[in-house]
Amino acid sequence: MSTLLQINTSLHSERGQSSLLAGQFADKWQRANPDGRVIVRDLAADPVPHLTAERFDAFATPADQRTPEQAAHAAASDSLIDELKSADIVALGLPMYNFGIPSPLKAWIDHIGRAGVTFKYTDNGPVGLLADRKVYVFAARGGLYKGTEHDTQSAYIRNFLNFVGIQDIEFVYAEGLAMSGGVRQQSLDVAARTIDRLAA
Numbered sequence: 001m002s003t004l005l006q007i008n009t010s011l012h013s014e015r016g017q018s019s020l021l022a023g024q025f026a027d028k029w030q031r032a033n034p035d036g037r038v039i040v041r042d043l044a045a046d047p048v049p050h051l052t053a054e055r056f057d058a059f060a061t062p063a064d065q066r067t068p069e070q071a072a073h074a075a076a077s078d079s080l081i082d083e084l085k086s087a088d089i090v091a092l093g094l095p096m097y098n099f100g101i102p103s104p105l106k107a108w109i110d111h112i113g114r115a116g117v118t119f120k121y122t123d124n125g126p127v128g129l130l131a132d133r134k135v136y137v138f139a140a141r142g143g144l145y146k147g148t149e150h151d152t153q154s155a156y157i158r159n160f161l162n163f164v165g166i167q168d169i170e171f172v173y174a175e176g177l178a179m180s181g182g183v184r185q186q187s188l189d190v191a192a193r194t195i196d197r198l199a200a
C-alpha cells in the first residue's frame, strides 16, 4: 500500500491556495490509488515549535542519557521523521511569504534535519540518510518569481531535501495570484491541468 503525505504550510491551513493545490493532487492520487493512504500534516493547525537550544541539545544527546524532557523533544522530532519516512509520495504546499518559506515550515525542517538520523557527515562531505521518494511542491505566490534570482524558495527546498537524501522533486507553480487581468485564473488553470497529469 502506497502512502502520500500532504503537508499544508499555509497560515490559512487547508484554505490556503498552496494547500488547495496539494489537496487537489492528493484527492486525484487517492482516486487513482484507492488502496493508498493519505496522511495530512497541517502546520497551521498543529504547529511544530521553533527549534531552541534545549531541543537541539536533546537531539544531540544519546538516547540513553536524555532527561524525560529531552526524550519528549527527541520523540516529537522522531515522529515527524517517521511520518516522512512512511511516505512514498509527498505533496508539499509552499506559499511565499515575504520572499521566503512560511516559518512553520522552517520549524518542521529544523526538526527533520537531524545529524546521525537524516544526514551524516563523512570524509567526502554530507550524506543524506533518507531513502529517495517523490516530492511534489505546490508553490503559490502573489507575484512572478519562477526562474528568477528572487525565487529563493525553490532552491532552498531542493537543497534541503537533497541534503537529507531526497532527489526526486517536482515543482508545480501557481504564480501571479495577486495580479489582475486574468493572470490569477490562468495560473490556477495551468496548475490544475498539471496536477491532472501528475496524479493520473
Ligand SMILES: Cc1cc2nc3c(=O)[nH]c(=O)nc-3n(C[C@H](O)[C@H](O)[C@H](O)COP(=O)(O)O)c2cc1C
Residues within 6 Å of the ligand: 010, 011, 012, 015, 016, 017, 018, 019, 093, 094, 095, 096, 097, 098, 099, 100, 140, 141, 142, 143, 144, 177, 178
Ligand atoms: C504575509 C504574506 C506575505 C506575502 N508575501 C509575498 C511575497 O513576498 N511575494 C509574493 O509573491 N506573494 C506574497 N504573498 C502572497 C502569497 O504568496 C499568496 O497569497 C499565496 O496564495 C499564499 O499561499 P497560501 O494561499 O497557500 O497561503 C504574501 C501573502 C501573505 C499573507
